[in-house]
Amino acid sequence: MTHEQLRTSIDAWALGALPEAEARQVEAHLAECPECQADAQTAGAVAVGLAGSAPAQAPSPSVRATLMSAVAVRTRPSLAARTGWLVAAASLVLSGYLTWDGLRLRDQVATLSTRLAEAQALNAAAETRVTTLQHAAERGASAMAVLTAPDLAQIDLAGQPEAPDARARAFWSRERGMVFSASKLPPPPPGKTYQVWVVTADPVPISAGLIEPDSQGLVDVVFATPPDIPQPKAVAVTLEPAGGVPAPTGAKYLVGLV
Ligand SMILES: [Zn+2]
Structure with a gap:
């Protein structure tokens, strides 16, 4: 060629x-x-x-x-x-091929992102549950400590004219605190709260703490009361301004003599 x-x-x-x-x-x-x-x-x-x-x-x-x-x-x-x-x-x-593969990868990443968000939400919910259970366990341990105290005293409280059906019971230990439970306590009006008092020989009762009934009117709390208070004569619940007060001012809802 x-x-x-x-x-x-x-x-x-x-x-x-x-x-x-x-x-x-x-x-x-x-x-x-x-x-x-x-x-x-x-x-x-x-x-x-x-x-x-x-x-x-x-x-x-x-x-x-x-x-x-x-x-x-x-x-x-x-x-x-x-x-x-x-x-x-x-x-x-x-x-x-790479374009098709890229789209498929993008879908997979989107799916994984969604699953990650779901897992994170589940994790947050689980953490909240654990915290709730921890609080319940701590409260249970505190209540158990009070109820097994050698100096335990039981005080039954009766409903007063403001709430005649209400009932409550306090278990009090000078060393370990107070377990307080109540029933049929009406919901407090807006801006008001119930306050629990330990009445002693002193002129001013000692505040044990605030209580808030649930939707059924039930209360179940543990208070850490001061260990050096004088011998109580009575336990009472009054209706007070929200946040509580240093000395009782409102109507009595529950009273129990020691
Ligand atoms: Zn050539």
């Missing part, structure tokens, strides 16, 4: 469009003809440029290396233009 005949085939060769036998003839001539080598380089660059002009997403380095070695096995190293074209075509296929 002559130089003139071959020149017309170089473009087709660069695109990898020549039959195998003809391609070998072109390559044999290229090896010894600098002029055709220059043409082949130009044609190769155009072929690669054509393939590369399509938008292609760059594959990851590892994927690209795998592809390159696969392409290298199927093509001869001397066919730089053909190899470049094949890699560009493979990149197109890959970019489609």
Whole structure:
């Protein structure tokens, strides 16, 4: 095959469009003809440029290396233009896959984010439950300490005219405090609270603490009362301004003599 005949085939060769036998003839001539080598380089660059002009997403380095070695096995190293074209075509296929894979990954990330938020909410709820149980356990331990005190005294309180059905019972230990429970205590009016008093020989009763009946009118609390108070004569509950007062001012709701 002559130089003139071959020149017309170089473009087709660069695109990898020549039959195998003809391609070998072109390559044999290229090896010894600098002029055709220059043409082949130009044609190769155009072929690669054509393939590369399509938008292609760059594959990851590892994927690209795998592809390159696969392409290298199927093509001869001397066919730089053909190899470049094949890699560009493979990149197109890959970019489609990567786009689809990227969307799938985004969905997975969104799903995982939702599950994480759900897990965090569950965790917060569990922590709240643990805190509630801890408080209940601490209250139970305090109540147990009072109820097993050697100096335990029981005081029953009766409802007064303001709340004739109300009842209460106080277990008091000078050393360990007071367990106080009540029932049928009406809900306090807005801005008011119930306050429990220990009445002693002193002119001013000692405040044991504030109580708030639940929706059923029940109260179940443990107070830490001062350990050095004089011998009590009575326990009483009055209605006072919210936040409590240093000395009783309101109506008596419950009274029990020691
Ligand atoms: Zn030539």
